Amino acid sequence: MRAPAESVAAASERALLVQVVLAGHSKEVAADSLEELERLADTAGAIVGGSITQRRDRPTAAFLVGEGKLADIQLACRRARANLVIFDNDLSAVQVNNLDLALGVKVIDRTELILQIFARRAQSAAAQIQVELAQLQYLVSRIPISRRQQRFQGGIGMRGPGESPLQLRNEPMRRRIRFLARKLQAIQNRERREREGRPRPMVCLVGYTNAGKSTMLNALTSAGAFVDDRLFATLDTKTRRVRLPDGRGAMLTDTVGFIRHLPHGLVASFRSTLDVAVEADLLLTVADASHAHVRDQLDVVHDTLREIGADRVPSLLLLNKADLPAAAAAMPELLRSFPGALPVAAARREGLDNVLALMARML
Ligand SMILES: Nc1nc2c(ncn2[C@@H]2O[C@H](COP(=O)(O)OP(=O)(O)OP(=O)(O)O)[C@@H](O)[C@H]2O)c(=O)[nH]1
Ligand SMILES: [Mg+2]
Structure with a gap:
């Protein structure tokens, strides 16, 4: 896909x-x-x-x-x-x-650029509704009425679910927002019921966009999740069963990546996706240790977790891409700053035994 x-x-x-x-x-x-x-x-x-x-x-x-x-x-x-x-x-x-x-x-x-990327990448009905909702809320709050209808047409974002111009022109936007919000609520309720029925414990991968969350999901569970060296590869998240070394199982879920100045409307819309993190028993925070600004990215991750109310869930920090020279160089300092963290290289399946062992211990 x-x-x-x-x-x-x-x-x-x-x-x-x-x-x-x-x-x-x-x-x-x-x-x-x-x-x-x-x-x-x-x-x-x-x-x-x-x-x-x-x-x-x-x-x-x-x-x-x-x-x-x-x-x-x-x-x-x-x-x-x-x-x-x-x-x-x-x-x-x-x-x-x-x-x-x-x-x-x-x-x-x-903000508009990020919204348009999301619009283009959303695939499931739920993701498309969430993006359209965020776009409409952005339009209503930011753009003078005369221009509202033109913003998401043409060029970037052309194929997004938010562009249905006829709907925008013919229906008052607020009515459409209410309609989408109701539809989304129904989907969210269904998803919550599904999650409640799901076996515990629940583990959730979170982190900055492009840190390697989907790669980690694939490495731990052979989920076949979409991986790409572009931002926001994942909008539709997957859940897979992972076997822990002590024989127990756990459900592991991928999430949408975070970014600095993530539009608040988008955070609100994607709440259902992020609810998984709030309800999780353990968070695996994936960081790109090779990135020059990995500490800033981790700050953004922690701020966002606080914003969605997931900052109390126990978490394990994975310093990913340890195979890259930049990561190797930064690793000693990072491990000093984040004592409980584990160096890993998801793409090479390195360090996974440690991850699984610590997961089992923490759960
Ligand atoms: N060198 C190296 N590259 C990695 C490693 N893990 C992931 N990558 C690469 O990093 C890029 C992003 O990986 P993804 O798994 O898509 O990252 P993500 O966190 O799911 O990103 P979004 O879904 O876009 O938020 C891809 O090009 C991966 O191949 C690793 O351990 N080492
Ligand atoms: Mg991903």
Whole structure:
């Protein structure tokens, strides 16, 4: 089951990335965030033609950037032949409108980009409803009425479940939101009943997107879950039985990856998927130990777990991709900071015995 990410690259939107680094934000974190935005744009099927970073003490209400910078962005757009500008910062409805008009190209922010990736990747009915709900809530809250109906048409996100323009035009959006919310509630109730009937203990894989959660699920259970070196490969999660060394079994579930500034509407919509983590007996937190900013990613994971109310579930930290040189170099320091953690390489099935043994002990 391959997500249709590649095929849409043909629609080839050329994007210019813009980032405004406000006072008090570190240069390294900003650079990492921009790099991540580039990967997100790539995942969405856009070609990145360049990027512009501006440091500002405070954002401007009208454009976020200063007016002088607007001209630079315009020039950079022309140079890069970009027909899309993606801001790493959140934009207000007014700012999106003003920037659209001033630059003459489509302008979106990080949240909208993530929503559109989710729209493209959602496969199950439940995931599609969740994404459409999040998109509609985003539209209702952010976009002036006159433009609402156009936002999710054309280009990136074209194939998403959120784009049904006729429905949007003909039906008041709030009614559709209520309708989708009811449908989602029914699905969630059914899923909860299914989970209640399921054997315990329940173990849940959580972690930053691209950390290797699905690879770990496959390694521990031969689940055949979709693995990809793009962000948000997993939206529809799988549950499989895993055998522990003491002969007991446990149910192991994969989840949607976390990312910094994960849109709150999306967190709310995907709550049912994340409920699995809240109800779990044990969390396996997977981290990409080879990533230069693995500690920041772990902070995001812990914040998100707190946000969904799963921070009290016992957890075991797996420092994954230990086979990569960058991970090997970082490992001693990471193990000092996170004493209970286990180095693993899910893709090579290394360290799995330790994982299973510790799981059995903790359950
Ligand atoms: N070198 C190396 N690569 C790994 C390892 N585990 C996973 N990967 C790679 O990391 C990428 C992401 O793996 P996934 O399992 O899809 O990650 P995920 O956490 O499920 O990601 P999302 O579902 O997108 O949130 C893939 O290209 C994997 O092949 C590992 O132990 N070593
Ligand atoms: Mg995955």
